[in-house]
Ligand SMILES: NC(=O)C1=CN([C@@H]2O[C@H](COP(=O)(O)OP(=O)(O)OC[C@H]3O[C@@H](n4cnc5c(N)ncnc54)[C@H](O)[C@@H]3O)[C@@H](O)[C@H]2O)C=CC1
């Protein structure tokens with residue numbers, strides 16, 4: 001029997017990431033090859049953006065995706081988020097060369113108060129929200145706080161790109177396949193203070209530390225390479241990452257909804273107080289997902305170096321949170 005269609009709202013749908021994302025959602029890569037989908041696409045109420053969005057919709061039509069039941073264009077979040085089961089909040093200004101993601105906070109914060117309120121008013125009561133627009137963790141925090149009637153745990157931020165980058169770097173160092181790696185974590189903020197941590201990782205079942213026992217590489221290459229990869233992409237392309245960001249968004253939502261089959265994945269989620277992270281801060285943690293829910297992997301040992309790194313990225317997140325208090 002055909003499943004009822006799921007409504008997926010995507011903001012910034014005519015942007016770079018939108019263009020790399022929508023076709024994959026419509027082809028079933030995010031929600032499953034048996035899951036019909038309705039796309040509700042939001043762009044700013046600007047003639048050029050709305051025209052570009054029309055063009056993207058024409059291309060979606062031209063793909064004749066069997067799972068794509070309907071596509072609608074919107075300039076108002078109150079209609080774009082109506083009954084949405086999934087909301088991908090991508091629309092926001094990207095950074096350019098020389099900027100940090102937190103420099104975007106003032107320009108982008110208002111977007112997430114307005115969109116949080118709209119989700120609160122019209123989305124499905126169990127809408128799953130992924131914030132991609134930067135600074136992603138604090139924008140997710142803003143949206144969550146602006147939507148008091150929705151479950152806070154349904155607001156998440158994208159750390160999956162960082163997780164995938166860390167997988168790739170570790171696989172290259174160890175000379176193994178990315179698919180052989182399990183139990184990798186990226187703690188904290190989607191910013192250069194993030195802490196990619198492979199202390200618990202296994203490579204084809206063997207402890208990663210028995211293969212890559214190189215503290216100098218960890219401190220001076222692995223951690224900074226993963227943390228600064230976004231800037232390296234901007235430097236190389238002149239634009240921020242788009243296809244890899246869209247791919248990470250697909251991975252994040254697919255695993256959240258369809259399950260991670262016992263594997264650890266990193267999600268930015270409102271803290272439940274574990275690992276000394278104050279409740280509510282949206283922090284990258286290892287989770288296992290099943291039946292549309294995530295469970296934080298608990299009670300991992302945190303050594304002195306890790307505590308220092310985790311506190312550093314937490315400090316930045318608390319500062320960002322304090323900087324947007326007046327909006328909430
Ligand atoms: N969390 C992560 O790992 C990553 C986050 N990003 C962030 O994603 C965001 C989008 O990046 P791109 O697609 O490259 O940017 P882009 O500039 O190509 O597209 C953004 C689109 O959002 C639209 N937009 C702006 N305000 C909006 C609003 N209030 N409602 C609906 N649409 C709105 C713009 O008109 C534009 O079409 C940026 O903030 C970027 O920094 C990018 C890569 C990775």
Ligand SMILES: O=C([O-])CC(=O)C(=O)O
Nearest residue numbers: 095134229230231240241
């Ligand atoms: O670096 C940026 O500004 C875009 C981004 O978040 C990433 O590529 O990780």
